[in-house]
Amino acid sequence: MKLEFDIASGDFSKAGRASSRIKKMLKQLQVDPKVIKRIVVAIYEAEVNVVAHSVGGKMLAEIDGTGITVVVQDNGPGIEDIEKAMQEGYSTATKAVRNMGFGAGMGLPNINRNTDEFTIESEVGEGTVLTFRNNF
Amino acid sequence: MKVVEKYHAITVDTDKCTGCTHCMKACPTEAIRIRGGVANINSDRCVDCGNCLRACPVDAFYVEHDSLEQLNKYKYRVVLFPAVMIGQFPEIYTEGKIYEALLKLGFTHIFEVEQPIGMLINEIKREVEKSTRKPMISSFCPAIVRLIQSRYPSLVDNIVPVKAPHDLAACHAIELLAKQGVKREEIGTFYVSPCSAKMAAVKRPLGEEVSAVDGLIKMSDLYNHIMRVIDKEEKTDTAPLRKNLTLDGILWSLPRGEARHFKRNSMAVDGIHNVVKILERMENDEVPVLDFLELKSCHQGCAGGILLTGNRFLTVERLQKRSKRYPHASSIDISAVSCLGIKDKMKANPIEPRYVFALDTDRLKALEKMQKVDRILCQLPGIDCGSCGAPNCHALAEDMVQGKAKMTDCIFLQNRYLNENKINIEKATKNLEKAWGKNRFDADCNRRGGRNEGF
Ligand code: SF4
């Protein structure tokens, strides 16, 4: 089952749409609550990332019988130093965003921690692609 | 009292129900469908919140209860009522008069269920401290506990595993009488309930096999009985303070009544639709680190319970005033209240998740059904009109894949099929009659929707 969500930049009121929808579906599939919790945290974090740091993008999710694969693509600005961005506590979020309680630097490491497979590709000026998967 | 699996306090009186769909739209778990022109409750989904009863314009929902005649069966007749009951009465009916009226009605012993609250507070604090899962969620409101079991299974381990005040109060009362040499068979304990959720919880206790409560009385019924016999003359209240009752006990069932014991490390949310929103966030790890979360199904907590007669805001106001007369729980020596029997009974058994929203127990089949729901949704109008007897188009699509509804149940699709000559008019009428009953299409001046009445 395939799903697609557009994520607009800067609109925090809409962050959480994809994670809510996917959460409801995984519950209907009676996936173990602990597994749901991890994937939902990862997806929500990825949504907020796109809203807070990029110029916008989209999320594609595919649910099969054994797990869920999520691809998050944004259209820029891209990450300069991926290794640094993967460190706990590192953040490029603007002060305004941080004041809202988002972008405290938990993003990428938190996604990594809550997924079974995780890859990141990024090109400055092009954008970033996150791919992650959790097995049921 | 026997435990009945899947027992629900609320039933539909099919003679009164006009199938107006108000309840169906108000139910937080989409448990109601209209079949044969009347509301039908799916007992797997119902959490006994009472929203349907509240939304009903013709009083078609019936809450099962015992009558005061049951009192005659016992030598000692104990009334157990939540402190919120006192708050409903207008100012001139003082606490003392209400107690007198209860004795006039035939009760021999009077207890407010929050009397042993000090013990409960300590126990909850101990549980919260010891738990590694935060925030811990109150187990006070049975509707919320059931909601979490079915809709938020990942959060069941966050529920504080202690009993509700009424369980403790019943044990407490029985023990006190036992000390005076009274035998259990001679005692009848009657719990006065503010809502259907507590009624169901008493009959089907969460975890416990047998409840210590012998009879269930609707608070609205008792209110009427009290008003019949109460002293109506104006006089000042000289009633003594009730033993062991505290400010904290009186406030317990109101918003922040529990949370205030955790100061700023807590949050309180009332109203089941608000609760749903906060639980969704909690599942996403979006709720800040708190120790304690108080969740109550009714607005203004139990002051907004469906079996209360008084206005909820006035009730809160009066209770706050009343509480000021009473000492704080911390200033009372609860060792005088606590008997070992209660201590053991304080802990509830673990609360298990109930997966009632799963489409199928087989994951691949569930996935197939989910894809089918998506395809069906493309055909439905998406206006959630309810004419099919389901609360919204999505719910109808889910009913279809579960074999509980057909494409032709949707009036829009039916119109399309008629135009395409796929069905004839007789068939279409039959279909509508299945959901709405035979005489739904006749004129009837007594039949009105309730929503705009009074405007
Ligand atoms: S009591 Fe609540 S959950 Fe049950 S059918 Fe009524 S509205 Fe729905």
Ligand code: SF4
């Ligand atoms: S808030 Fe109180 S009155 Fe309302 S359902 Fe919960 S326990 Fe019952």
